[in-house]
Amino acid sequence: MKQARHPEPGEMTLVAVLGALSDPIRVGLVRVLADGRERGWGQLHAPVAKSTLSHHLRVLRDAGLTRTRQEGTRCFVELRRDDLDARFPGLLDSVLDAAHSDDIGAHVHVSDSPA
Incomplete structure (x- = not known):
């Protein structure tokens, strides 16, 4: 599998x-x-097909929100909080606070067991 490209913090744009x-x-x-x-992709559960979930993870990675790491046939993902906070101070916390208060994304969950 080709190594995923992750934008450098300076390449992240607000629009993306x-x-x-x-x-x-x-x-x-x-x-x-x-x-x-860091979570394995198999631990992430959303009410969409696996291919659609993969698309959503790619969009997050391409925008610079997440970092994907491959280990053998398994993929792992983590939030790039430090890079986001350095590039857009306060943005992530504001989004997370609003998402929590408006219950946005609550139907997405993570299992504790690696899949």
């Missing part, structure tokens, strides 16, 4: 980040990844 956060599934993925833990 906000565009990536314009979907409730992607907001839900950011919510579950906000705990700072």
Whole structure:
């Protein structure tokens, strides 16, 4: 598998980040990844097909919100909180607070067991 490209913090744009956060599934993925833990893709559960979930994860990665790491046949994803906070101070916390209060993305969850 080809190594995924991750934009450098200076390459992240507000338009790309906000565009990536314009979907409730992607907001839900950011919510579950906000705990700072790296998760296997198989641990992430959303009410969409696996191919659609993969698309959402790619959109988040391409915008710079997440980092994907491959280990053998498994893929892992983590939120790039430090890079986001450095590039757009306060944005992620504001989005997470609003998503929590408006219950956006609550239908996305993570299992504790690796899949």
